[in-house]
Amino acid sequence: MAVLPSCVRKVISEFEKLPGVGPKSAARMAYFFLRAPSERSVELAKALVQMKKDIVVCKTCFNVSDKNPCDICSDSSRNKHKVCVVEELLDVVAIEASGVYDGLYFVLGGVISPADGIGPENLRMGQLRNRIISYFDSASDNSDTELLEIIIATNPSLEGEATSSYIIDMLSSINEIDHSKIKISRLAMGLPTGADLEYADRLTIKRAIEGRTNA
Amino acid sequence: MAVLPSCVRKVISEFEKLPGVGPKSAARMAYFFLRAPSERSVELAKALVQMKKDIVVCKTCFNVSDKNPCDICSDSSRNKHKVCVVEELLDVVAIEASGVYDGLYFVLGGVISPADGIGPENLRMGQLRNRIISYFDSASDNSDTELLEIIIATNPSLEGEATSSYIIDMLSSINEIDHSKIKISRLAMGLPTGADLEYADRLTIKRAIEGRTNA
Numbered sequence: 001m002a003v004l005p006s007c008v009r010k011v012i013s014e015f016e017k018l019p020g021v022g023p024k025s026a027a028r029m030a031y032f033f034l035r036a037p038s039e040r041s042v043e044l045a046k047a048l049v050q051m052k053k054d055i056v057v058c059k060t061c062f063n064v065s066d067k068n069p070c071d072i073c074s075d076s077s078r079n080k081h082k083v084c085v086v087e088e089l090l091d092v093v094a095i096e097a098s099g100v101y102d103g104l105y106f107v108l109g110g111v112i113s114p115a116d117g118i119g120p121e122n123l124r125m126g127q128l129r130n131r132i133i134s135y136f137d138s139a140s141d142n143s144d145t146e147l148l149e150i151i152i153a154t155n156p157s158l159e160g161e162a163t164s165s166y167i168i169d170m171l172s173s174i175n176e177i178d179h180s181k182i183k184i185s186r187l188a189m190g191l192p193t194g195a196d197l198e199y200a201d202r203l204t205i206k207r208a209i210e211g212r213t214n215a
Numbered sequence: 216m217a218v219l220p221s222c223v224r225k226v227i228s229e230f231e232k233l234p235g236v237g238p239k240s241a242a243r244m245a246y247f248f249l250r251a252p253s254e255r256s257v258e259l260a261k262a263l264v265q266m267k268k269d270i271v272v273c274k275t276c277f278n279v280s281d282k283n284p285c286d287i288c289s290d291s292s293r294n295k296h297k298v299c300v301v302e303e304l305l306d307v308v309a310i311e312a313s314g315v316y317d318g319l320y321f322v323l324g325g326v327i328s329p330a331d332g333i334g335p336e337n338l339r340m341g342q343l344r345n346r347i348i349s350y351f352d353s354a355s356d357n358s359d360t361e362l363l364e365i366i367i368a369t370n371p372s373l374e375g376e377a378t379s380s381y382i383i384d385m386l387s388s389i390n391e392i393d394h395s396k397i398k399i400s401r402l403a404m405g406l407p408t409g410a411d412l413e414y415a416d417r418l419t420i421k422r423a424i425e426g427r428t429n430a
Contacts, residue, residue, distance in 0.1 A: 003311040005281035007262070007269040014259040018244050029233050030266070031305055034279055038267045044229040045260035047222070051245070052253045054222040064249055066220035090246055096218040 008034065060131070062107040062124055063092050072096075072105060079103045083135075084151040085128065085167060087111050087160065091153065103151070106131060111159040112166055120166055128167070129174060136177045149183045156189050156207075223249065275346070277322040277339055278307050287311075287320060294318045298350075299366040300343065300382060302326050302375065306368065318364070321346060326374040327381055335381055343382070344389060351392045364398045371404050371422075 004012070008030055015026035033041050057063075058070035065071060072078060072092075082103025086092055092105050108123045132148070139145040152167055154160035168184055190208035191200055200208075219227070223245055230241035248256050272278075273285035280286060287293060287307075297318025301307055307320050323338045347363070354360040367382055369375035383399055405423035406415055415423075 003278075003287065003308055005270065005279065007266040007281060008279065010262045011259075011266050014255075014262050017247075017255065019247050020240060020243065025235060027305055027308065028235065031303070032234050033263055033266065034270060034304065040229075040232065041263040041267045044226075045263045047225045047229050048248055048256040048260045051222040051226045051248065052256045055220065055249060063218075064220065064223065066222060072218065088246070089249065090242055093218055093242065 061105045062109065062127065063105055064089055077102075081146045082149045082151060083131070084153050086153045087155060087163070095153065103149070108154070108163070111154060111157075111163040113159045120163075120170075123163070125166070125170060129170060132171065132182075133174060133176050136181070145178065145181050147181050147183055149185060151185050151187070153187050156187075276320045277324065277342065278320055279304055292317075296361045297364045297366060298346070299368050301368045302370060302378070310368065318366070323369070323378070326369060326372075326378040328374045335378075335385075338378070340381070340385060344385060347386065347397075348389060348391050351396070360393065360396050362396055362398055364400060366400050366402070368402050371402075 011030040011033065012023070012026045015021055015029045016023060018026075021029070033044075054066050055064050056066060056068050056070075058065050058068050058073055060069045060073040063070050063072065067074075079102045082101075083106050084095060084101060084103055085106045085108060086095070087108055087110060089107060092107065095101050095105075106124075106128055108125075108128070110118055110123055112118060112120055112123065132150070135148055136145060150167075150171065152164045154163045154167075164186060171182065171184060172179065188211060189204075190211050191197070191204060195204075197205070226245040226248065227238070227241045230236055230244045231238060233241075236244070248259075269281050270279050271281060271283050271285075273280050273283050273288055275284045275288040278285050278287065282289075294317045297316075298321050299310065299316060299318055300321045300323060301310070302323055302325060304322060307322065310316050310320075321339070321343055323340075323343070325333055325338055327333060327335055327338065347365070350363055351360060365382075365386065367379045369378045369382075379401060386397065386399060387394065403426060404419075405426050406412070406419060410419075412420070
């Protein structure tokens with residue numbers, strides 16, 4: 001890339017830091033901005049800086065938002081008796097896009113991954129614990145406290161499974177709450193829509209058979 | 216994406232305008248900046264704006280540079296008797312990276328593509344014509360004018376081939392120059408390094424056979 005002026009190389013090197021962007025894609029992106037009218041560069045530049053200024057993390061679910069609590073947490077039409085625990089922000093987006101979930105969320109901020117040096121202490125386990133305790137506290141004067149469903153929606157990966165097990169253990173060790181009022185569930189595992197059995201991996205088929213439902 | 220704050224959606228929509236970036240990659244990029252320290256956003260924002268400010272198009276070869284003429288055109292160690300005609304800026308980068316070319320360049324700015332409404336009049340054909348004429352003008356007092364090699368390095372696509380043919384016709388119609396002093400060449404076509412004959416397409420194999428060289 002020595003042939004490119006330093007200002008172009010700088011843009012390429014910034015794009016290369018993005019996830020999933022290699023040197024060739026980064027060059028193509030920089031080149032796009034070279035050819036495009038200046039507004040394109042200015043618009044992206046402004047949007048990036050503005051986003052970092054405006055963004056707020058919801059103190060209840062740790063989703064990003066432009067206010068605290070976020071739109072989901074403050075939406076009175078949502079079911080407060082369901083909390084879906086996800087790894088990352090984009091998981092909230094994916095579940096919302098499905099349009100079938102009406103409960104609340106909790107964003108862990110990652111998964112337990114010893115290989116990357118990430119333990120439970122690097123995730124929002126304490127905050128999740130507090131969130132569950134406060135659900136029961138706020139309803140403590142009511143002996144009819146409604147059942148709280150905690151849906152663990154970590155990814156079906158090794159790390160996601162380990163994190164899920166950790167959460168289940170952590171929740172069962174909370175003494176302050178009535179465990180008969182908690183239901184813990186996991187997202188179903190099996191064949192994805194449109195999949196071809198012939199090409200599905202063995203573990204997926206195993207899970208699909210184990211989790212078979214009545215027809 | 217309704218669940219995301221508007222400032223995040225704005226960043227995603229700007230990233231989606233980039234070549235080869237779909238909605239999912241754009242979201243992942245925006246999410247990267249959400250998690251990364253503010254400097255990442257500021258650095259990219261500054262680099263983009265700076266690039267558009269600093270960039271200069273070389274009036275000789277139409278490569279981008281931070282000066283005019285560019286580093287390649289003003290490099291006295293390069294062979295002035297070779298001009299490699301390429302479609303785009305990144306083609307210059309690719310050829311330079313190979314380290315085997317010591318001549319000059321000419322960036323056409325695209326290819327003839329009737330489907331996209333791009334004809335020769337939308338490319339730098341007139342400028343290429345003038346560049347060739349001026350080569351002979353500047354050497355006109357010397358009856359020993361050195362041979363000028365014009366290497367047409369458009370892509371081996373339908374459009375690249377059509378553009379190449381157009382250039383050859385255009386060059387042969389220039390009356391002001393001594394055609395015995397011009398050599399026009401094309402990049403070799405055949406099997407790419409590391410290719411597997413079994414998986415090569417028919418046209419590539421056809422070209423590899425037609426262009427076979429003595430062993």
